[in-house]
Amino acid sequence: MAYNLLKGKKGIIFGALNDQSIAWKVAEKAHEEGAEFILSNAPAALRMGDIQTLADKCDSIVVPADATNLDDLQAVFETAMERFGGKIDFILHSIGMSPNVRKGIPYDQLNYANFLKTLDISALSLHKMLQVARNLDVLNTWGSVVSLTYVASQRTLVGYGDMADAKALLESVTRSFGYIYGRDKKVRINTVSQSPTMTTAGSGIKGMGSLLDFSERMSPLGNATAEECANFCITLFSDLTRKITMQNIFHDGGFSSMGMSARAMDRYEQGVVFED
Numbered sequence: 001m002a003y004n005l006l007k008g009k010k011g012i013i014f015g016a017l018n019d020q021s022i023a024w025k026v027a028e029k030a031h032e033e034g035a036e037f038i039l040s041n042a043p044a045a046l047r048m049g050d051i052q053t054l055a056d057k058c059d060s061i062v063v064p065a066d067a068t069n070l071d072d073l074q075a076v077f078e079t080a081m082e083r084f085g086g087k088i089d090f091i092l093h094s095i096g097m098s099p100n101v102r103k104g105i106p107y108d109q110l111n112y113a114n115f116l117k118t119l120d121i122s123a124l125s126l127h128k129m130l131q132v133a134r135n136l137d138v139l140n141t142w143g144s145v146v147s148l149t150y151v152a153s154q155r156t157l158v159g160y161g162d163m164a165d166a167k168a169l170l171e172s173v174t175r176s177f178g179y180i181y182g183r184d185k186k187v188r189i190n191t192v193s194q195s196p197t198m199t200t201a202g203s204g205i206k207g208m209g210s211l212l213d214f215s216e217r218m219s220p221l222g223n224a225t226a227e228e229c230a231n232f233c234i235t236l237f238s239d240l241t242r243k244i245t246m247q248n249i250f251h252d253g254g255f256s257s258m259g260m261s262a263r264a265m266d267r268y269e270q271g272v273v274f275e276d
């Protein structure tokens with residue numbers, strides 16, 4: 001059911017690759033809720049994915065941009081302002097990639113060139129986006145920027161590698177820039193800390209199947225799906241959440257507040273031989 005929550009709002013959605021992507025679901029929901037937006041992804045991703053199908057469905061266009069490249073980002077923002085005849089109201093940053101995780105390189109053997117790429121793509125890209133947006137004065141007052149993160153930024157989860165460090169930085173950028181952009185322009189910036197989700201990025205994490213099962217058992221409400229995440233992002237873009245900024249908001253069925261659950265205990269006890 002649509003509520004017209006984003007009627008009249010314009011935005012940019014970064015990171016839709018295929019119909020599993022969280023950004024893809026956000027685009028579908030934003031369209032249903034009356035928003036107009038442009039889509040952007042890295043040039044290589046545009047060749048791999050199916051983003052044009054999404055653009056056709058949402059009366060949108062696709063503007064290629066490597067989110068680590070300031071000129072590319074500037075071009076995306078300028079295209080948006082031109083298309084919409086003025087400023088925009090929301091930005092979704094749904095971007096993450098670690099060459100170390102992708103290549104299965106363990107955290108205590110990191111390749112540092114890869115590590116810098118992880119940080120640049122997954123965290124600095126948000127800073128770059130915000131800096132370019134602010135310099136061009138792209139966002140309307142009470143605009144909203146949302147980025148996706150994961151609880152491994154705050155608690156150690158095996159297999160997440162240097163993405164954990166990138167997410168910690170992403171959440172810090174959200175606070176630091178959230179202060180400046182909020183103070184000067186009333187723009188709000190938040191991260192949504194989402195349950196593990198079977199997407200292209202998600203499936204790159206070693207042991208993802210076990211992680212999904214574990215967090216499903218630990219979360220009283222169960223894992224949040226990509227579609228549920230999209231619904232939440234829409235509320236953060238809407239005018240109903242104007243005073244929320246600089247926050248990391250868990251959208252994880254309660255996982256982050258749990259220590260042990262009956263369902264996880266059941267599974268654990270099945271395979272345990274207790275010693276005297």
Ligand SMILES: NC(=O)c1ccc[n+]([C@@H]2O[C@H](COP(=O)([O-])OP(=O)(O)OC[C@H]3O[C@@H](n4cnc5c(N)ncnc54)[C@H](O)[C@@H]3O)[C@@H](O)[C@H]2O)c1
Binds near residue numbers: 045066095121199200
């Ligand atoms: N899937 C999960 O379990 C999960 C959980 C919590 C948070 N997240 C986060 O959600 C976000 C979206 O990931 P997803 O799970 O939808 O997977 P996804 O693979 O569909 O999306 C990741 C996107 O990042 C884009 N990207 C990578 N490098 C880029 C670059 N240089 N410039 C521009 N775009 C680039 C990819 O092309 C892709 O579209 C990521 O930040 C991810 O870390 C995912």
